[in-house]
Amino acid sequence: MRDLDAHETYHPDKNRLHEDLRNLADAPLALAEVYPGPYGVVGFGEGWWPAELAREWIPAALVQEGTQFVLQGGYDLGEAMGAGLFAEAGGARVVRIGFGDGADVEIPPHPLAAYRYLQYLLHATGQHAEAEKVRQAVAREKEHLVPEVPTEQNPAKLTAWNLVERTPVWVVSDRYPELARAAQQVFARVAKSLSISPPPAGLEFFITALEARHEQGDPLVAVVLGDDERTRLAVEILGTRVDTIVELPPPQAEGLIAETMAYWYRLAWVSYYLALMYGQDPGDQEVLSRLRDAT
């Protein structure tokens, strides 16, 4: 299996995704305006998870006054266009962020776009302090995860080794909004690999899903994010049902959104290293832009 500390292992990274990962916290964010509230936000494609995260301070999906944000992250088959009509009809201002028809603020398609959508939303709604907490948490994570940190000291490389030739099952504390499905999404996008997020009654799922065919548990790794009563119960249940359990220590971050995004950023690095171990380009392939065109 490829050595993550050897230079040639990084050849498949034609898109130089490692630079985007490295520089994510420092990427400039063109923003001048704080929009008037109340706020509504809906998200499509690459924007679905930032819109879910934004529920922490923007509870409404749709509003008819103030500002309606539409995160146009692709694959929406025209739904993003319709999403602003309700708001417009009521007199709200519609701000389209992302790419494609009518985008007011450009965030190009990218495996790490979720971070950019979130930063923009935080600043555009005056949450500058929160945005800085998120930025710092990601910057802090980076120090431990970049390629020059050798495997034994690099949590992302070590986790990638734990996941190679296996299928993760995301066991995530409910406190992190939709992080299990965001992990499933970024793991597919970057590591080009399959993983499983449980349905909402996760504990029931963990107890029942492997009863008929125990062997289905053999390739599974329970990846645990967040320590609470529910994840501890899940570990107890899965301990005898899956091959291994990997608990990812919580990031150093101030606040729930920063902590959630820092976890996601670490999983992006894990996915990056795993793709390289499979000799895959962690960046996007041509087929994905054809999908964007088709939808």
Add this chain to the structure above:
Amino acid sequence: MRDLDAHETYHPDKNRLHEDLRNLADAPLALAEVYPGPYGVVGFGEGWWPAELAREWIPAALVQEGTQFVLQGGYDLGEAMGAGLFAEAGGARVVRIGFGDGADVEIPPHPLAAYRYLQYLLHATGQHAEAEKVRQAVAREKEHLVPEVPTEQNPAKLTAWNLVERTPVWVVSDRYPELARAAQQVFARVAKSLSISPPPAGLEFFITALEARHEQGDPLVAVVLGDDERTRLAVEILGTRVDTIVELPPPQAEGLIAETMAYWYRLAWVSYYLALMYGQDPGDQEVLSRLRDAT
């Protein structure tokens, strides 16, 4: 492999789940009162999916006037108790449906409880006509799915044969609220088997998740529910990536909720037959009631 038309194949069904499946549409529903609106509904455990389905006519999760429904379906670690406080503080009436502390309306734990929660919510909010459409759609499905209908004419038995020793990936039209995760949940609960629901950007997931390890697609069956542009694209993508594609014809049902619930009911029968093919009791095991006690 066990013959679904042979009597002895049904011996593992110690809980006689086939009777509950058969009689679901005719089960008496003790209900006298239509509660005053506006309505809010939140769901836990067995109640999570009915609460999502109810969004079709009860958009609010929490209200502070009118009636706040709390679906107490277990595993909530005390959250269900807290869920009514906000409503109570505002003067709304809280109606607890399900089991455990403070349940006003009893719906005991059961693999098919989702149907009962939905029926109760529809009647309790005056949606009697819609409730009858749901009931009729399930009753109509039953005619084709009961054990006495032989395999060649029984869609549930045929689908079970297609899924044996395989892992379903639920490819579901967005029009059916949260049906992919509800399918994953009931498939685990009754068939005791693992399945995969995609994250919200499903098409991206289908294109990327099997790139690094094509062999992961070998045991997968794409089970397609609902025909629209998005599911047709998914079939096109998955056609070269998974072992088989099974398209389930839409149920005969009037209205979205009835159609969604009828699909779910058919999958409950598929799961029932699959459990029997593995020699498993499709009903609940003791370990699940211990989980309920612990949470």
